Amino acid sequence: MKRIVLWVLSTLSTLVVLFGYHTSTSSTMATATGSETAITGSVQASGAGTTSSGSAPPGDTGSASSSSSSGSSSSSSGSSGSTTTVTGAAAQTRYGPVQVQLEVSGSTITNVSVLQYPNSDGRDIQINQYALPQLIQQTLDQQDGSVSMISGATYTSTGYSQSLQSALDQAGL
Amino acid sequence: MTTVAEPVARRVEQVMGMPISLALRGRRATGPDADAAWQAALAELRWVDEVFSTWRPDSQVSRLGRGEVAVDDCHPTVAEVLRLGDHARVASEGAFDVVRTGADGVRRLDPSGVVKGWAVDRAVRPLLALADTDVCLSAGGDMVCHVADPDGEAWVIGIEDPLDPTRLVARVPLHRGAVATSGSAHRGAHVVDARTGAAADALASVTVIGADLTSVDIDATTALALGVDGPAWLRSRLRTGVVVWADGRAETVA
Numbered sequence: 001m002k003r004i005v006l007w008v009l010s011t012l013s014t015l016v017v018l019f020g021y022h023t024s025t026s027s028t029m030a031t032a033t034g035s036e037t038a039i040t041g042s043v044q045a046s047g048a049g050t051t052s053s054g055s056a057p058p059g060d061t062g063s064a065s066s067s068s069s070s071g072s073s074s075s076s077s078g079s080s081g082s083t084t085t086v087t088g089a090a091a092q093t094r095y096g097p098v099q100v101q102l103e104v105s106g107s108t109i110t111n112v113s114v115l116q117y118p119n120s121d122g123r124d125i126q127i128n129q130y131a132l133p134q135l136i137q138q139t140l141d142q143q144d145g146s147v148s149m150i151s152g153a154t155y156t157s158t159g160y161s162q163s164l165q166s167a168l169d170q171a172g173l
Numbered sequence: 174m175t176t177v178a179e180p181v182a183r184r185v186e187q188v189m190g191m192p193i194s195l196a197l198r199g200r201r202a203t204g205p206d207a208d209a210a211w212q213a214a215l216a217e218l219r220w221v222d223e224v225f226s227t228w229r230p231d232s233q234v235s236r237l238g239r240g241e242v243a244v245d246d247c248h249p250t251v252a253e254v255l256r257l258g259d260h261a262r263v264a265s266e267g268a269f270d271v272v273r274t275g276a277d278g279v280r281r282l283d284p285s286g287v288v289k290g291w292a293v294d295r296a297v298r299p300l301l302a303l304a305d306t307d308v309c310l311s312a313g314g315d316m317v318c319h320v321a322d323p324d325g326e327a328w329v330i331g332i333e334d335p336l337d338p339t340r341l342v343a344r345v346p347l348h349r350g351a352v353a354t355s356g357s358a359h360r361g362a363h364v365v366d367a368r369t370g371a372a373a374d375a376l377a378s379v380t381v382i383g384a385d386l387t388s389v390d391i392d393a394t395t396a397l398a399l400g401v402d403g404p405a406w407l408r409s410r411l412r413t414g415v416v417v418w419a420d421g422r423a424e425t426v427a
Contacts, residue, residue, distance in 0.1 A: 130383065131327075132413065133332060133344065133345040133380070133414070133415045134344045135343050135423050135425060136343060136344055146329060146344070147329045147330065147331035148309055149194065149309050149311050149328065150311075150314060150341075151311075151314050151332050152335070152338065153314065153354055153357060
């Protein structure tokens with residue numbers, strides 16, 4: 001989980017750089033600066049620890065709940081604290097705008113979603129949390145039993161008989 | 174990888190003209206519950222084939238393509254699949270399209286590029302209901318994986334080398350998600366750029382990893398059709414995957 005958060009943070013810093021680049025080259029987006037600051041702030045807050053809940057952005061749920069959540073956040077982080085949603089400015093890319101939204105609970109980023117992405121068809125998508133594929137050189141017999149299933153271009157029934165998947169199925173690995 | 178792995182129960186069956194491979198691991202990997210879930214998954218795939226196959230002249234999609242019936246006359250899932258195809262066409266600026274012009278100049282309806290991933294996403298549901306059981310269901314090399322315990326052992330997916338099917342280009346550990354690979358291996362060049370009708374040959378294969386097979390399958394096919402622009406297009410959609418260029422060079426996308 002920690003690795004995912006770190007990964008998300010590194011991605012966020014990339015996005016922050018994107019936003020920074022965008023705002024320095026375009027003056028048409030009046031709202032960009034404010035939203036950009038909000039994102040930068042939450043990234044810093046995640047490093048600074050629970051004290052950052054005192055400086056939560058406006059729109060947070062009242063002072064009474066925030067003081068109680070900061071008291072209980074150490075015992076059950078994430079679930080009890082109020083969640084703040086932060087929306088970034090849209091950054092222009094070659095393929096169109098990218099806009100992200102964060103949910104921050106206490107000092108933890110609990111969710112990152114993409115509100116706009118290039119060729120957007122109106123759906124929200126999650127920034128994915130999938131491990132990067134490991135490129136390899138060896139042939140299958142040098143990696144015996146180390147893969148569960150093979151992904152490849154669609155097999156016909158005849159092609160399948162020569163395929164790695166067939167070998168795996170037969171070996172019962 | 175030297176730990177003693179849990180035994181994997183495997184099943185294979187031919188449906189929709191391709192091998193359907195199932196791997197189960199855990200408490201209900203074998204036994205009547207697993208058998209029933211496997212049969213339910215196969216039944217779903219056979220039903221999808223009956224409705225959507227372009228190889229069956231009597232399927233609803235074939236009749237729709239010939240103009241004998243309207244979308245409203247078909248099963249509601251036909252409209253759902255056509256909507257998915259339309260989204261993909263817009264997202265790819267026309268490179269992906271379920272309606273394509275053949276060499277004879279005739280426009281044909283072929284939603285196969287959408288149907289496979291979508292069908293497996295549906296077929297895997299009864300298998301996911303098996304308690305404490307890890308599931309990996311593959312339809313001709315595109316698969317949905319699920320590990321019951323989020324901290325449990327990941328499925329490891331090997332990505333086939335499109336230029337040499339006896340080799341792998343990459344390995345991907347996956348707990349919950351889907352992997353789709355589009356390429357020219359095994360069937361010859363069967364993906365065309367719908368904008369031009371020309372075979373897409375800049376890339377030998379594209380693998381995309383994501384939450385559901387419907388969308389990663391479409392994106393893998395789209396990136397292949399986009400050719401040299403494919404990798405950048407995948408990155409613009411924040412995709413994770415592997416691209417193998419026609420010269421065999423492999424590149425990760427993240």
